[in-house]
Amino acid sequence: MEFPYLSAIIFLPVIGAIIIALLPGANPRRIKLTAALFTAVSFALSLALFAMFDRSIDGPQFVEQFSWIPAFNVQYFLGVDGLSLPLVLLTTFIGFLAVLISWKVDLRIKEYFAWLLLLEMGILGVFCSLDLILFFIFWEVELIPMYMLISIWGTGRKEYSAIKFVLYTLFGSAFMLAGILLLYLQAGTFDMIVLAGMGLDSILSSMMAGGIFFLIIVAYAIKLPIVPFHTWLPDAHTDAPTAVSVVLAGVLLKMGGYGMIRVSVSIFPETAERYALLFVVIAVIGVIYGAALTLRQTDLKKLIAYSSVSHMGFVLLGIFALSEVSMTGAVLQMVSHGVITGLLFAMVGLVYYKTHERSIPRLGGLVRQMPVIAVVFSIAGFAALGLPGTSGFAAEAITFVGSYGSTIVSGIEIYTILAITGVVFSAGYILWMLRRVFYGPPWDEYNGVPDADRLEKVYIFAFVAVIMLIGLYPVIFTNVIKMGIQPIVGMING
Amino acid sequence: MPNIAVWAIFLLPFLSFLIIGLILRPFFNNRPMLSAYTTIIAIAGSLILSIWALIAVNGAENHVLTDVSYQWLSIGDLVINIGITMDSLAAIMVVTVSTISLLVQIYSIGYMKGDGGFARYFAFMSLFTGSMLGLVMANNLLFLFLFWEGVGLCSYLLIGFWFHKPSAARAAMKAFLVTRIGDFGFLVAVIFLYVKTGTFDIGELHELALAGVLGGTTLTLAAIGIFSGAVGKSGQFPLHTWLPDAMEGPTPVSALIHAATMVTAGVYLIARMFPMIASSETAITVVAIIGGFTAIFAASMGLVATDIKRVLAFSTISQLGYMMLGMGAVGMGYASGAIDEHHAMALGVAVAIFHLFTHAFFKALLFLGSGSVSHATGTFDMRKMGGLRKIQPWTYATFLIGSLSLAGIWPLAGFWSKEGILHEANAYAPVLFWLAMITVFMTAFYMFRAVFLTFHGEYRGGEEGSHGHGLHESPKIIIIPLVILAVFAVIAGWLPVGDFLGADVHFSFFGALTSWLAWVSLIFGFAGILLAYAIYGRKLLSAESIGKSLGPIYTLLIRKYFIDELYERIFLMRFLVDGVFVVLGWIDAHIVDGAVNGVAMVTMTGGKVMRRLETGQLQVYGLAIFVGILAIVAFLFMFN
Numbered sequence A: 001m002e003f004p005y006l007s008a009i010i011f012l013p014v015i016g017a018i019i020i021a022l023l024p025g026a027n028p029r030r031i032k033l034t035a036a037l038f039t040a041v042s043f044a045l046s047l048a049l050f051a052m053f054d055r056s057i058d059g060p061q062f063v064e065q066f067s068w069i070p071a072f073n074v075q076y077f078l079g080v081d082g083l084s085l086p087l088v089l090l091t092t093f094i095g096f097l098a099v100l101i102s103w104k105v106d107l108r109i110k111e112y113f114a115w116l117l118l119l120e121m122g123i124l125g126v127f128c129s130l131d132l133i134l135f136f137i138f139w140e141v142e143l144i145p146m147y148m149l150i151s152i153w154g155t156g157r158k159e160y161s162a163i164k165f166v167l168y169t170l171f172g173s174a175f176m177l178a179g180i181l182l183l184y185l186q187a188g189t190f191d192m193i194v195l196a197g198m199g200l201d202s203i204l205s206s207m208m209a210g211g212i213f214f215l216i217i218v219a220y221a222i223k224l225p226i227v228p229f230h231t232w233l234p235d236a237h238t239d240a241p242t243a244v245s246v247v248l249a250g251v252l253l254k255m256g257g258y259g260m261i262r263v264s265v266s267i268f269p270e271t272a273e274r275y276a277l278l279f280v281v282i283a284v285i286g287v288i289y290g291a292a293l294t295l296r297q298t299d300l301k302k303l304i305a306y307s308s309v310s311h312m313g314f315v316l317l318g319i320f321a322l323s324e325v326s327m328t329g330a331v332l333q334m335v336s337h338g339v340i341t342g343l344l345f346a347m348v349g350l351v352y353y354k355t356h357e358r359s360i361p362r363l364g365g366l367v368r369q370m371p372v373i374a375v376v377f378s379i380a381g382f383a384a385l386g387l388p389g390t391s392g393f394a395a396e397a398i399t400f401v402g403s404y405g406s407t408i409v410s411g412i413e414i415y416t417i418l419a420i421t422g423v424v425f426s427a428g429y430i431l432w433m434l435r436r437v438f439y440g441p442p443w444d445e446y447n448g449v450p451d452a453d454r455l456e457k458v459y460i461f462a463f464v465a466v467i468m469l470i471g472l473y474p475v476i477f478t479n480v481i482k483m484g485i486q487p488i489v490g491m492i493n494g
Numbered sequence B: 001m002p003n004i005a006v007w008a009i010f011l012l013p014f015l016s017f018l019i020i021g022l023i024l025r026p027f028f029n030n031r032p033m034l035s036a037y038t039t040i041i042a043i044a045g046s047l048i049l050s051i052w053a054l055i056a057v058n059g060a061e062n063h064v065l066t067d068v069s070y071q072w073l074s075i076g077d078l079v080i081n082i083g084i085t086m087d088s089l090a091a092i093m094v095v096t097v098s099t100i101s102l103l104v105q106i107y108s109i110g111y112m113k114g115d116g117g118f119a120r121y122f123a124f125m126s127l128f129t130g131s132m133l134g135l136v137m138a139n140n141l142l143f144l145f146l147f148w149e150g151v152g153l154c155s156y157l158l159i160g161f162w163f164h165k166p167s168a169a170r171a172a173m174k175a176f177l178v179t180r181i182g183d184f185g186f187l188v189a190v191i192f193l194y195v196k197t198g199t200f201d202i203g204e205l206h207e208l209a210l211a212g213v214l215g216g217t218t219l220t221l222a223a224i225g226i227f228s229g230a231v232g233k234s235g236q237f238p239l240h241t242w243l244p245d246a247m248e249g250p251t252p253v254s255a256l257i258h259a260a261t262m263v264t265a266g267v268y269l270i271a272r273m274f275p276m277i278a279s280s281e282t283a284i285t286v287v288a289i290i291g292g293f294t295a296i297f298a299a300s301m302g303l304v305a306t307d308i309k310r311v312l313a314f315s316t317i318s319q320l321g322y323m324m325l326g327m328g329a330v331g332m333g334y335a336s337g338a339i340d341e342h343h344a345m346a347l348g349v350a351v352a353i354f355h356l357f358t359h360a361f362f363k364a365l366l367f368l369g370s371g372s373v374s375h376a377t378g379t380f381d382m383r384k385m386g387g388l389r390k391i392q393p394w395t396y397a398t399f400l401i402g403s404l405s406l407a408g409i410w411p412l413a414g415f416w417s418k419e420g421i422l423h424e425a426n427a428y429a430p431v432l433f434w435l436a437m438i439t440v441f442m443t444a445f446y447m448f449r450a451v452f453l454t455f456h457g458e459y460r461g462g463e464e465g466s467h468g469h470g471l472h473e474s475p476k477i478i479i480i481p482l483v484i485l486a487v488f489a490v491i492a493g494w495l496p497v498g499d500f501l502g503a504d505v506h507f508s509f510f511g512a513l514t515s516w517l518a519w520v521s522l523i524f525g526f527a528g529i530l531l532a533y534a535i536y537g538r539k540l541l542s543a544e545s546i547g548k549s550l551g552p553i554y555t556l557l558i559r560k561y562f563i564d565e566l567y568e569r570i571f572l573m574r575f576l577v578d579g580v581f582v583v584l585g586w587i588d589a590h591i592v593d594g595a596v597n598g599v600a601m602v603t604m605t606g607g608k609v610m611r612r613l614e615t616g617q618l619q620v621y622g623l624a625i626f627v628g629i630l631a632i633v634a635f636l637f638m639f640n
Helices: A005-022 A028-052 A085-104 A109-128 A132-141 A143-153 A158-187 A192-197 A206-223 A232-239 A242-252 A254-267 A269-274 A276-296 A300-321 A324-355 A371-384 A391-404 A412-420 A422-438 A454-472 A475-493 B003-027 B033-059 B088-111 B118-137 B141-159 B166-197 B202-210 B216-233 B242-248 B251-261 B263-272 B274-278 B281-302 B308-335 B341-377 B393-407 B413-428 B430-455 B476-494 B516-537 B543-549 B551-558 B560-611 B618-639
Strands: A061-069 A074-080 B064-075 B078-087
Touching: A005 A028, A005 A061, A005 A074, A005 A085, A005 A109, A028 A085, A028 A109, A074 A109, A074 A132, A085 A109, A085 A242, A085 A254, A085 A324, A085 A454, A085 A475, A109 A132, A109 A143, A109 A242, A109 A254, A132 A143, A132 A158, A132 A192, A132 A254, A143 A158, A143 A242, A158 A192, A158 A206, A158 A232, A158 B560, A192 A254, A206 A254, A206 A269, A232 A242, A232 A300, A242 A254, A242 A300, A242 A324, A254 A269, A254 A300, A254 A324, A254 A475, A269 A276, A269 A475, A276 A300, A276 A412, A276 A422, A276 B560, A300 A324, A300 A391, A300 A412, A300 A422, A324 A371, A324 A391, A324 A454, A324 A475, A324 B064, A371 A391, A371 A422, A371 A454, A391 A412, A391 A454, A391 B064, A391 B078, A391 B166, A412 A422, A412 B166, A422 B166, A454 A475, A475 B064, B003 B033, B003 B064, B003 B078, B003 B088, B003 B118, B033 B064, B033 B078, B033 B088, B033 B118, B078 B088, B078 B118, B078 B141, B088 B118, B088 B251, B088 B263, B088 B341, B088 B476, B118 B141, B118 B251, B118 B263, B141 B166, B141 B202, B141 B216, B141 B242, B141 B251, B141 B263, B166 B202, B166 B216, B166 B242, B202 B274, B216 B263, B216 B274, B216 B281, B242 B251, B242 B308, B251 B263, B251 B308, B251 B341, B263 B274, B263 B308, B263 B341, B274 B281, B274 B308, B274 B341, B281 B308, B281 B430, B281 B560, B308 B341, B308 B413, B308 B430, B341 B393, B341 B413, B341 B476, B393 B413, B393 B430, B393 B476, B393 B516, B413 B430, B413 B476, B413 B516, B430 B516, B516 B543, B543 B551, B551 B560
Parallel strands: none
Antiparallel strands: A061 A074, B064 B078
């Protein structure tokens, strides 16, 4: 048997968390180094996996499959394919950087880092599980650390936001669990690969298939989120501590998009096709509505948070245009948005940490005091508005071309064009924000505010490098992603 | 000429950008001149290679030296290439761009001396030039779009170069946003064309359009989409509002934007796509009308502007309108069947690009001249200048040459290229021709108004608090580029650009004066100069009393037809920000989120009620379980 790479990647952060919990005393440096070490190894392993991944075959690789609860045919079944591998890599990357971003946390450090590592474990488990029960467990596990992190280390109305996040997610999970159980009663297995190959659309009555499809997708719709299930997002993002916002926007939202493709579309391709129009329309509404709300925000963090609602609309559009190109674009958009928005939240965190101010009208002229932060914030902003040469453009262009050319939904050309208006809006709110915060005459009250220090430069430049790399050479990811998308699209057309 | 040398034309300035950004700026910040030298060497290299390419293209079969593509990305049926072409159009453009850019960079050494952002300035200028060179060489629309946005980014960075000035930061944002509205149409058109034809390749699109495979509404929509991109970049009506404000950047940047690297991109795009766009009669007519209208519309605002750079900015918008008009007129001739395909395709490109070529020299000259003037006076406000003729003789002489050339006076460069456009407009779009003729008069008037206000009469004091060591001529590093540009502003019209682009243009130095059209346009031009002389030179007529007697019109012009107010105050602030967005925000907070909180409240209340059901009586529980099971069974039974 080969080395259980995926288990190692998923559970290294847990081991790290346990060690941190057991470390005698509370030497902050030792705690942080432990956290950094374990997330770094996990990241290195997933990089290795990315390098070793066979880009010529579809289906899961690095599989680990054992029977777990034989009575119900539940398995411990892990594996990654072209769809999940990029997200695993994204998660470990951001997981590692989140530790660096948290370096200046000074409240109850031990618990903080333990929770942060457990959070990473939960997300990684979701992306690697190929058994629905295992998937569900990981999906739920992530809630606890998230609740703790927001409610203890957050700011503002942190308890309200944390409980809202948890209840909202649980609400979706309840439906998903009902859907999964119903699915089991019908198909007799939780094995996602087997389920995807069964052609359940034609076996089940269309009402049953549709029922299960909608029960399950509610959870993903909340997570992504799609309008009108998005209102937890600005609250949670805004009140979470910086590193948690980064993880939340960077990878947690992607669980929703991933679930839609991996579970909803893969298992019920024809049902997905039948309801594609509904989701495409919601996607367009999300893009425009989200952008319009973003334009009104005066809180730096809320502005970035709302922009996610708009950008996730592109993901939803790409998924439900149901073509190989559009879905590949959607997955690339998830990766790209993860890095870009992760960086944006990190930058907001830096500005806030140094100025103690997040209200845009009360900031200004900061480029003099913090040139490095201003430059990197601008780069992230231009990536977010889809400037060619950055990952934002590569992902959006592929999604748009794929959606526009899709034949699944009639009139999708019009919906795609409406979605493309999002690029004008995003230019509006990004440039307005940059001008207000960084340009204009320097303000005396911010004299002496420090620029990014060395550690901060390390992680913000790492983000920038990835944004540029994907922007200039997206093939690195698309060659992997399309191997995961092809079989799914094959089922739709087949 | 080896392929790598062609690629190097646009890669050299990119390399310079990387060297400055990654090495010089972080590690040699105390020696800013290194950045200037790096930029100048890189662009000089581009210029040499461009001239080499021009010569090689001239000798190449079909005037195409290179046309190569490499696969960049492939997903399913989507294939995206990166590729360049070096044909006669690209060759003319790279030579023009690198020549102007090189002179502007040399001038900048003098102009930007002592500025805190010296290295940053040259880094951006390198990137700007490299993007524009890449833009004119790209052979497919998506690759072109990459550079297109790159040019937009650089103009944002350079217009906002002095970001501590709120007006500069605002102008930069405005430039990017307004052009992005046009880019939206461009991007949609590119995607639309790809889905319809399966290619981004410009050459293939032309073949499909000329063969009629791509036609009808599809072609018209795509052509108009592409044109909307050009409208934004080239500051055509109704997306012209950003260009006058773009004056906030350093003057050499304005020179580069107006002459070579930014606004000409739109005209170039239409020239590059000309066979496709001209295949749609509707689209090419739109091009002609927008161009012709913009020409006179912008010129009218130039009549009253008091900032010398704004006068030049309106002039640029107007001249770009001419170029659009030239292509539009030829395209209309082609659509009506008056010109055969082979001839029309070359002619349309030739008239526009010839004017772009000559305009690049005299407009760069005029901008750099205005920079030289402000170097002495500390202002761009012509009301505070005057009498500089004696103090700045070199600046005056070169500025005068540029003005004459722009006014289209024989035998200077502007005369020849403007004649070409007027000739085609007269033949195929007579109404627009007369608008263009009136524009000739206006152009001559506003340029010589600027000349008389700036250089003649008495000095009116300059900017208060400007440097106290008195007025002076600018240093050599500023004057030499002016002189070189002035030479081109005279002779550029004598160069066989049209022939090189494949149109049979018969050049005859004196023969040009035998046509009635030349005389009419010269009379219009001289009339404009004379009127300016009468008002601002000899003061025979009082500008104030004319302004008063034409009160409402004067207000309309000075306020730029209230279009900025319409866009920004009424549409953006009133309608969107204070209207639609407020409503949406209220809906989100009270209805969407309100529902969530409402559900939570109902649940809480429900919980209190439900608590009473937990009575602890096993019989009740048993009953509930029984009913529940019954329901599940019934459910399963119904669906199986």
